[in-house]
Amino acid sequence: MARELRIEIDDEQWAQLEREAHERHEDPTVYAGRVLAQELNKARFLEGSALFLSTPGVREEFASRFGPEPGPTASAA
Template sequence: MAREIRIEISDETYEQLQRAAAEKRVPAEAYAGQVLDADLTRVRFMEGARSFIGQHAEGFAERFGRPADPSASAA
């Protein structure tokens, strides 16, 4: 189900939005939706990755070892 939101942006930002949308050959509103969707998808991915790391980091460390100390210098 699609939802509609209303936001206010500056004239300068709207002009930039129109230019970017024109390059993609889509209406400004559709482009704004695509950008918002892509950004939220990235956020969801990062949250999932953090959760996965939190749940499985210890198991990976036990099986594959811990990362080398980055402050240690090679002699």
């Protein structure tokens, strides 16, 4: 279920939001909602990953299956 969220940002932030939305051919409010949702999803993923890796033995099991080194296309989140 979608919920409405009202926030206040300063004029400089609004101008940046409008520029970025315009570059993507989106309404600024739609773009802001999408960016907020993406950031919240990223935070939830990182929290879940940290919890997963903090479980005793998981880090070692993961490294034994997939190797301790990141792949050539890996990048920091």
